[in-house]
Every structure is written in structure tokens, then in C-alpha cells.
Amino acid sequence: MEKRKIIEIKDVWKIYQLDAVEYPALRGANLDVYRGEFLAIMGASGSGKSTMLNSVGALDVPTKGQVLLEGIDISTLDESELSQVRGRKIGFVFQAFNLINSLSALENVMLPMTFQNIQRSIKIEKATRLLNLVGLGDRLNNTPGELSGGERQRVAIARSLANDPEVILADEPTGNLDSKTGKEILELLKRLQKEQGKTLIMVTHDLNIAKQADRIAQLSDGKVIKISNKI
Amino acid sequence: MIFDYFLLSFKSIRKRKLRSWLTVIGIFIGIAAVVSLISLGQGLQTAIDEQFQQLGKDKIIIQPITLGPPGSVTSKSLILTSKDLKFIENINGVEWAIGYLVKSDQVQFKDEKKVEFIIGMNPSDLTTNLELQGTKIIEGRSLKNGDKFKVVVGYNHGVDKKIWNRGIKVGDSVEIEGYKFKVVGRFDKTSNPLEDGYLFVPKDTLKEVLNTGDEESQIVVKVQQGYDVKIVADAIKEKLRRFRGEKENQETFQVSTSEQILESFNNIFGIIQTVLAGIAAISLLVGGIGIMNTMYTSVLERTRDIGIMKSIGAKNSDILVIFLIESGFLGLIGGAIGVGIGYVIGKGVEYAAVNYLGTTLLRAVFPLYLTVGSLAFSFFVGSIAGLLPAIRASKLKPVDALRYE
Ligand SMILES: Nc1ncnc2c1ncn2[C@@H]1O[C@H](COP(=O)(O)OP(=O)(O)OP(=O)(O)O)[C@@H](O)[C@H]1O
Ligand SMILES: [Mg+2]
Numbered sequence: 322m323e324k325r326k327i328i329e330i331k332d333v334w335k336i337y338q339l340d341a342v343e344y345p346a347l348r349g350a351n352l353d354v355y356r357g358e359f360l361a362i363m364g365a366s367g368s369g370k371s372t373m374l375n376s377v378g379a380l381d382v383p384t385k386g387q388v389l390l391e392g393i394d395i396s397t398l399d400e401s402e403l404s405q406v407r408g409r410k411i412g413f414v415f416q417a418f419n420l421i422n423s424l425s426a427l428e429n430v431m432l433p434m435t436f437q438n439i440q441r442s443i444k445i446e447k448a449t450r451l452l453n454l455v456g457l458g459d460r461l462n463n464t465p466g467e468l469s470g471g472e473r474q475r476v477a478i479a480r481s482l483a484n485d486p487e488v489i490l491a492d493e494p495t496g497n498l499d500s501k502t503g504k505e506i507l508e509l510l511k512r513l514q515k516e517q518g519k520t521l522i523m524v525t526h527d528l529n530i531a532k533q534a535d536r537i538a539q540l541s542d543g544k545v546i547k548i549s550n551k552i
Numbered sequence: 553m554i555f556d557y558f559l560l561s562f563k564s565i566r567k568r569k570l571r572s573w574l575t576v577i578g579i580f581i582g583i584a585a586v587v588s589l590i591s592l593g594q595g596l597q598t599a600i601d602e603q604f605q606q607l608g609k610d611k612i613i614i615q616p617i618t619l620g621p622p623g624s625v626t627s628k629s630l631i632l633t634s635k636d637l638k639f640i641e642n643i644n645g646v647e648w649a650i651g652y653l654v655k656s657d658q659v660q661f662k663d664e665k666k667v668e669f670i671i672g673m674n675p676s677d678l679t680t681n682l683e684l685q686g687t688k689i690i691e692g693r694s695l696k697n698g699d700k701f702k703v704v705v706g707y708n709h710g711v712d713k714k715i716w717n718r719g720i721k722v723g724d725s726v727e728i729e730g731y732k733f734k735v736v737g738r739f740d741k742t743s744n745p746l747e748d749g750y751l752f753v754p755k756d757t758l759k760e761v762l763n764t765g766d767e768e769s770q771i772v773v774k775v776q777q778g779y780d781v782k783i784v785a786d787a788i789k790e791k792l793r794r795f796r797g798e799k800e801n802q803e804t805f806q807v808s809t810s811e812q813i814l815e816s817f818n819n820i821f822g823i824i825q826t827v828l829a830g831i832a833a834i835s836l837l838v839g840g841i842g843i844m845n846t847m848y849t850s851v852l853e854r855t856r857d858i859g860i861m862k863s864i865g866a867k868n869s870d871i872l873v874i875f876l877i878e879s880g881f882l883g884l885i886g887g888a889i890g891v892g893i894g895y896v897i898g899k900g901v902e903y904a905a906v907n908y909l910g911t912t913l914l915r916a917v918f919p920l921y922l923t924v925g926s927l928a929f930s931f932f933v934g935s936i937a938g939l940l941p942a943i944r945a946s947k948l949k950p951v952d953a954l955r956y957e
Pocket of ligand 1: 366367371373
């Protein structure tokens with residue numbers, strides 16, 4: 322596989338201010354991510370996995386260090402540029418699905434396109450196509466409350482694809498699902514990575530899942546302590 | 553895109569039905585109050601304007617200074633007399649002058665007795681007066697010169713169960729102070745139910761039966777064309793003062809042009825409307841605070857949604873607009889309901905006024921600006937009330953918002 326860096330994490334620190342106490346969640350993390358790869362991030366709870374993923378996804382800015390996304394340093398961007406990055410370059414899939422409960426599946430998938438000023442008819446057409454892709458073509462008008470956990474996560478995956486991002490960031494996407502459903506979700510994400518060439522970064526606690534990744538990054542106390550290639 | 557934001561806001565409002573309704577009540581009470589009060593005020597204003605149009609701008613009214621209704625002056629020195637009337641008739645610029653004797657006295661018809669306003673006038677003046685009142689004879693005839701103990705009655709006298717059990721007909725007679733008056737005619741309805749209860753008799757006859765001396769309760773003057781009404785009025789005031797031997801600023805009579813009367817009406821009106829507007833403003837303020845409160849709660853409740861929207865690319869300004877539309881929408885819904893309720897109240901009052909008070913003065917008028925203005929204003933109040941909560945929502949950090957439980 323051709324190895325081109327899409328993300329570079331360079332000596333990244335994230336220090337949370339809790340009242341008077343400073344808590345460093347990331348303490349000089351370094352990591353390169355290659356275009357089109359499937360990277361799993363593992364580590365104990367509290368080791369900084371989500372924090373790292375959030376700074377890659379421009380949800381949060383590091384206190385120190387650089388996060389380069391396609392060569393652009395995220396920490397130099399202003400609020401509206403950050404939202405552009407989140408909207409166009411990144412697709413998020415969360416453990417808790419994070420769908421808008423008052424909106425239907427279709428509307429949830431349309432929403433990222435709304436923020437990019439895309440024409441309504443195009444949005445509907447594309448959202449329908451994406452929901453078909455994740456196997457929910459018959460549940461377009463159901464709200465999240467009317468869907469199972471696995472189905473909700475499928476909606477979230479469809480939504481993450483709405484603006485054709487290069488990178489999909491998944492933070493324990495199977496964490497709230499039973500093992501069978503979890504497997505289906507994993508297969509879906511892997512399929513997107515393989516067939517559509519997306520870069521997939523997935524935080525997981527499950528070694529069996531991590532084993533299917535191209536590489537595994539091991540985090541401990543806010544640092545990447547080990548990167549292992551696929552066995 | 554704005555359309556999509558409207559859709560988002562609408563969905564969120566619908567999801568919080570009960571609270572949205574309660575919030576909206578705060579606005580629609582205020583708007584309903586404004587709309588009904590202004591519509592009635594407008595109607596009243598229009599009606600009064602019409603009445604004055606009827607009267608005409610070229611009229612001057614002279615009456616003794618009194619707090620009571622015309623005819624209530626008793627002191628001899630204060631009374632205007634036929635000499636004053638003659639004098640006024642001859643002042644430069646006066647086309648004609650009509651003197652009215654207005655008295656309220658007991659009137660008997662068959663077994664019934666009622667106290668009514670009796671207007672004594674020269675029979676020849678009655679036709680002119682009809683024009684001023686904007687009415688006409690619908691039964692019988694008007695008074696004519698030489699008539700004595702004849703009466704023309706206002707419209708309501710001829711209606712069953714209005715003043716009399718059985719309405720008076722032409723040819724009947726009524727008794728005033730023990731004298732029989734033959735009813736020779738009846739007027740059509742005017743817009744003023746008070747006037748519809750008047751009885752018109754020859755002035756000399758009325759003086760005779762009531763034993764009043766030489767008295768004019770009110771004198772109405774028409775100014776000749778080409779003369780300035782105000783100047784003629786001033787001339788009447790000055791000359792009549794000299795004629796009556798009174799000192800300046802101590803006149804026992806007052807001279808007002810029809811325009812001055814209209815103006816003082818309008819002034820009172822302005823004050824009433826200002827007070828009403830004040831009350832309405834307070835209730836809208838309270839409604840606005842209600843919206844603000846709801847929006848703060850909504851922002852809290854939807855912190856996670858805000859985080860989600862930001863994580864999929866919403867800019868701060870997008871969040872701001874979404875919340876502003878939502879609060880504006882709440883205001884607008886309240887406004888629309890308020891306009892509807894205000895309309896019903898206004899029309900209800902009008903209906904009650906026509907059917908129970910018998911006046912067409914209290915009409916509810918709904919100019920377009922009132923409806924459009926109310927809607928725009930309630931949207932504006934909603935948006936303003938939502939501004940601070942919306943700013944707070946837009947400034948939330950995505951990670952913090954996503955972590956919110
Ligand atoms: N907003 C915050 N304010 C303060 N401390 C925070 C904040 N976010 C994370 N932390 C702390 O930073 C550390 C790393 O958090 P992070 O969520 O990245 O862990 P994680 O590796 O994803 O853990 P888990 O596997 O439980 O999800 C934790 O100790 C956490 O308490
Ligand atoms: Mg985590």
C-alpha cells in the first residue's frame with residue numbers, strides 16, 4: 322500500500338483545567354496516520370484516546386503541539402474554519418450514536434449537508450442513497466427513538482459519510498451494542514474503508530476488533546507507547 | 553438553508569409542546585390586548601371622525617361654560633339668550649346660527665313615563681339640524697313654521713321595547729308637563745343612540761310649557777364660505793364678550809370650532825391609547841421574559857444537540873440562527889394566536905355594543921398594518937428574548953456540549 326500521511330500528531334499536549342487543578346490528558350502524543358488505512362487506538366480508560374480523537378477531528382484544540390490534517394495545522398484555525406473541517410473532512414461516529422432525536426433518520430443524515438448549504442433535493446437524494454448503503458432504506462422516516470441501537474449506529478455512519486469526508490473517526494462505535502450487532506457495524510465500517518478508500522480511525526477496548534485493523538496504536542497516560550502492525 | 557433551519561426550529565418547538573404552549577400564552581395575551589384595544593380605538597376614532605365630517609369643519613359652537621350637559625345652566629347671568637343669538641347672526645362671516653333649547657324632562661306616553669332629552673328649536677331650523685345629525689325623516693314630516701304642540705321623535709321612540717313598550721307612531725300623542733304634543737314625524741337611526749332618544753318640539757312651545765325664560769342652551773354657527781373659521785370664532789368670542797359686558801378671560805360662555813372639539817377628542821384619545829399601549833408593552837415584556845426563560849431551558853436541554861450539530865459542521869452562526877428562529881417562531885406563533893383572539897374580542901365588543909348599547913360608534917377596525925405589525929413585532933420580541941440564550945448556545949464548546957448529560 323502506498324504510504325501517504327493524512328494526519329500527523331506531533332508532540333500534542335492537552336491540559337484540562339479543573340478548577341485550580343491542571344490535568345494533562347495528553348502528554349506529548351505522537352502519531353502518523355496514513356491515507357486509507359484502518360487504525361485502531363487502544364488503551365486503558367482515561368488514557369486519552371477520546372481526547373486524541375477529538376483533537377484530530379477538530380472538536381477540540383490541543384494545548385500544545387500540532388495536529389496536521391492534510392498538512393494543515395488545526396490549532397491555527399479559527400472557530401468557523403474548525404467547523405468547516407468538521408463538516409467536510411471528518412465524519413464522526415460515536416459510542417452514544419449522537420443523533421438528533423427530534424429528527425427522522427433521513428433528516429439526521431441530511432443535517433451535515435444543511436450546514437454546507439447544499440440544495441434540498443440533492444440532500445434528500447444523497448441521504449436516501451446513504452441510508453440504503455447502510456441497509457436502512459426502509460427506515461428513512463423513523464426517528465432514533467423508533468430504531469434499535471444497531472440501526473441508530475447505521476444512521477450515524479450514513480450521516481458521517483454525508484459530505485464525503487476522507488477520514489472517519491469512530492469512538493468505540495460498538496461499545497453500546499451486543500457482540501453480534503457490533504460485528505455488523507464493524508463490517509460496515511471496514512467495507513467503507515476498503516471500498517471507498519476512507520481512512521478509518523477507531524477507538525476500541527475490544528482486542529478482537531483491534532486485530533482486524535491495519536495497525537494498532539497503544540495509548541498510556543496521554544502518550545502513544547506502542548504501534549503494532551497487522552499480524 | 554433558512555428553510556431547513558425553520559424546519560429544525562419547528563420540530564424542536566413541536567417536541568416541547570406543553571412548554572411551548574405555556575410560553576406562547578405570555579405573548580398572545582399581550583398581542584390580543586393590543587390588537588383588540590387598537591382595533592376598537594381605531595374604530596371609535598373613525599366613527600368620531602365621520603361624525604365630525606357630518607358636522608363639517610365650518611361650524612362654531614357657543615355654549616355657556618358648564619360642567620353639565622347643555623341646558624343645565626340655571627343662573628340667570630350665565631344663560632345665553634335669543635338676543636345673543638340675534639347678535640351672533642349679524643357678525644361678519646356668519647352664514648346662519650341655530651339656537652337649541654335642550655332640556656331633560658318627564659315624558660308620558662300612554663301609561664308610561666320616561667325622562668328624555670327634549671330639544672326645542674325653531675321649526676325652520678330642524679331641516680338644517682337633520683343634515684348635521686346625518687339623518688332624515690322616515691315617517692311623517694318635519695316641524696314646520698306655525699307648529700305648536702307638535703313633536704318629531706328620534707328613531708328609538710318608534711321601536712317596540714326600546715324606550716316605550718309599544719313604539720310611538722305618527723299620529724300618537726305624548727304628554728310633557730301635562731300638555732299634549734302630537735307626534736308628526738320620526739327620524740331615521742343615527743350612529744348615536746343618545747340622539748335616537750331625543751324629542752324635537754318648537755322652541756317657543758317648549759319655553760311656554762317649561763316656563764323657561766329667554767334661553768339658548770347651545771348655539772351652532774355655520775361660517776360663510778371664504779371666511780376663516782378660527783378668525784370668525786375669535787371675532788364671535790370678542791364681540792359677544794363686549795355685547796354681554798364681560799371681562800376678558802372671565803367669559804361665561806365658550807366658543808369652539810368643530811375642529812377644536814375634534815382635536816380635544818383626539819387628545820383624550822391619544823392619552824387613552826398611550827396608556828393602553830403601555831399596558832400592552834408591559835404584558836409583552838413579561839411575555840418576552842417568558843420566552844427568554846424557555847429558550848435558556850431549551851439551550852440547556854439541547855446542549856447535547858448543539859454539540860452534535862457542531863461535530864457535524866455547524867458554525868457558531870448556524871447555531872445562533874437556529875435558536876433565534878426558534879425563539880422568534882415562538883413569538884410569531886404567540887402573535888398569530890394573539891391577533892386571532894384580539895380579532896374575536898374586538899368583534900365581540902362591537903357586537904355587544906351594537907346589540908346591547910345600540911351604538912355603532914364602537915366598531916372594531918383591523919387595518920392591515922395592525923395585523924402585519926403585530927406579527928412582525930411578536931417575532932421581533934421573540935428573537936430579542938432569544939438572543940442571549942442563542943449567543944450562549946452558539947458559544948458552547950463542541951466537546952463540552954457533547955459531554956453534557
Ligand atoms: N473536558 C474535560 N475536562 C476535564 N477533564 C477531562 C475532560 N475530558 C477528558 N478529561 C480527562 O482526561 C482524561 C482522558 O480522557 P479521555 O476521555 O480522553 O479518556 P479515554 O481514553 O477516552 O477513556 P475511556 O476509555 O474511558 O473513554 C480522563 O482522565 C478524563 O477525566
Ligand atoms: Mg473515550
